[in-house]
Amino acid sequence: MNATMRKVVIGTTAVSMALAVAACGKAGDNNKKSSSTSSGGSTSIGLLLPDNTQTRYEQFDRPLFEAKVKELCSGCTVQYANANADAAKQAQQVSTMITKGVKVIVISAQDSAAIKSSIQTAVNKGIKVVAYDRLAQGPVSAYVSFDNVKVGQLQGEALLTSLGSKATTKSKVVMINGDDADPNAAQFKQGAHKALDGKVNIAYEQSGLWKDTVAAQKMSAAITQLGAKNIAGVYSANDGMAGGIANTLKGAGIAGIPLTGQDAELAGIQRILAGTQSSTVYKAFKPEADAAATLAVDIAQGKSISSLATTTLTSGSGDKVPSQLLTPVSVTKANIKDTVVKDGLYTVQQICTSAYAKACAAAGLK
Template sequence: MNATMRRVVIGTAAVSMALSLAACGKAGDDKKSDSSSSSSSGSKTIGLLLPDSVTARYEKFDKPYFEAQVSSLCADCKVEYANAAGDAAKQAQQVSSMITKGVKVIVISAQDSAAIKSSIDAAVAKGIKVVAYDRLAQGKVSAYVSFDNVKVGELQGQALIDALGSKATKKSKIVMINGDDADPNAAMFKKGAHEALDGKVDIAYEQSGLWKDTVAAQKVKAAITQLGAKNIAGVYSANDGMAGGIATTLKGAGISGIPLTGQDAELAGIQRIVAGTQSSTVYKAFKPEADAAATIAVDLLEGKSITSLATTTQTSGSGDKVPSQLLTPVSVTKANIKDTVIKDGLYTVSDICTTEFAKACKAAGLQ
C-alpha cells in the first residue's frame, strides 16, 4: 500500500471511530429524549432538566409534552433531556454537561432553587438562556413558566374547609404537611393555604414532608401520637405523592372519613378521591404548562421577544425580577373529575376505574 493510500485509509478509520464513539455517548443515569443527540453542535438544541422521577407527572407528561411542542415549532430543533432523580448535586452536574454540549437554552425545574444558582449563572455567562420551569430557580433566568402557586395553596385550603363543612370551626384540629423548603413553590403553597385556613380552623401540627410519601407518613404518625386519633379533623397535604403515604397511615390508625388534600392530579390521587380516602387535589394542566415553556424556549433560541407570553413578573429568592407566565390551577373533587382530568384527556374512565375502584366509580357516576 503506498503512502497516499495509507493516509486515506487511516483517515477514514479515524472518522469512522469518532462517529461511532459519538453515537455511543456515555453510559449513565441521565435519560435522553429520542430526539436528543449528545454529539450535537448545540446550535438548535434545548436542554430540559427535571427534578425527580418520583413525582409521576415529570416523566409521564411534562417531558413528552415539552418535546412534542418543541418539535411542532422547530422541526430541526433538538431536546437534550436529563432527570436529577431528586439529587441537587446531580442536577448541577447536568447543567455543566449542557454547557459543555453547547445547548442554547436550558429549561430547568430546580431540585433545589438556591443550590442551582451558581450553575445557572455559569450557563448564562456562556450566553445560554435559562427558563425556570414550574419552580422559580434563583439566578439570572430569562423567564419563568408555572402556575399561580399561592392560588394553588388557597384552593387546597378552601377545599379542606369545604370538605369539613359544619365541622370547620376554630377548635377543629388540622394536621398540615407542607412540601420541601428547598422548593420555592412549597412556600407559596403554604402561604396560600394559611390564607384560606387561618382563623377558621386550628392548625395543631405543621411539618414538612419533603415531598416524600414516607416522610409525610412519619410526620402524620407523630401527629396522631401527639394529638390523638379522634382529635384530628382533617389533613392538609401539599401534594398527592405525600397524600398517598398519609392515607395509608390514617387507615392504619383507624382514621377514616376526614378530609385529605393533595396536588398534581396524579392518577393514584384521583383514585383515592373516587374511593373517598382523599377529598381533593389541584389540577395544574401539564400540557399548557409544558407547551408554554417550550414556546418560550424556542422563541429565546430564535432571538424573538417573549413579552407577549411572559406578561407578569415574579421575584426569585435571589432578588431577580423574572418575566413570567402564570397559568390558572383548578381544584378537583369527586364532583368535577369528569369535567377536568377526564375532559382534558389526562385520564380515561378506564384508567381511573380499574377493578379495585369499579364499585366506587359507579357510585361516583363515572361508569
C-alpha cells in the first residue's frame, strides 16, 4: 500500500471510530437517563423528619415513605435522617444530603423559618424540595399535608360535643397549643379558635412545644391559676402532649372532663377507651407518606405534579407552593373500630392489652 492510500485508509478509519464512539456515547446517555428516571438506577431521595418524640415519624412515616418509593422506583434509594427536635442539626442534615447528591429532599421542618436558607442552598445546587406535613419556608417545589385548619376545627368541635350542655361562655377551657416554630401549630390553633371562640371561655392558653413534659407543666400552672374545680375542658393540640396533661389532671384529682388530641397515637386511643382523653384526630399516615413519595419520584423523573398538587398555599416566606391536602377524621370512642382499626393502623390486640380489656369490651372492640 502506497503512502497516499495508507493516509486515506487511516483517515477513514479514524472518522468511523469517532462516529462509533459518538454513537455509543449517545446511546449510553439515553440508557443512563432511562436508568435514573424510570428504573431509578442512580436516583437518590432524601427524607428528613423533625423529631422522634412523636412516635409517628419513626413508626409510620419513614417506613411507609421508603416502601412507596421502592414500589414506584425500584432502583431508587432513600437517604434518611431525623433532626431529634434540633433545628441546627436539621440544617446540617440538608448540607449532608446536598453532599450525597440527592435529587429531591423531602423535609418535615423542625423550624419552618430557620430551614429557609438551607432549602435555598439546596435549590441553588439543583435539588428540588418537597415540604412534608409542615410547610417550610423558601423555594419549595411541592407540599403535602392535611388540611390543618380543619384539624383544629375538628378538635374544637369534638371538645364542644364532649362538653355538651356545659359548653357555655362561662365554661373555662385550657388551651395547650403546639410549637410556634411549626407552621402547622398556628393552623391548628386557628381552626380550634374558629370552633371555640364565643362558645366557651378560653381562660388559659400556652404553647406546650409538642412536649409532654412542657404540656404537663403548663397544665399544672393552669390549675394553680384557675382552680381545679373551675376547669371544664382542655384543648391539647396533639396526643403526645395530651399524655402529659392527662397525668397532671389525674394528679390534681380532676376526672371526667374533655381532653382533645391529634395523631391517633396508640396511647391516645387507649386513653380514649379508658376515659382520660375524649378525642383525637386521625390523619392517616399511609396516604400522606404515599403522596409525598409519589411527588418526590415524579419530580425526580421530571414529570408534572399538577394532577397531584391541585391547590396552592402561601408559605411564611411568601412563596406560592403547589400543595396536596388530605382530609383528617375526628376519632372518639364511638368510631375507633371504623377508623384506626379498619384501616389497619392498629389491631384490636395492640389496643386491647390487659389494662384496657374491660374498656375495649364495653366499646365493642374484640
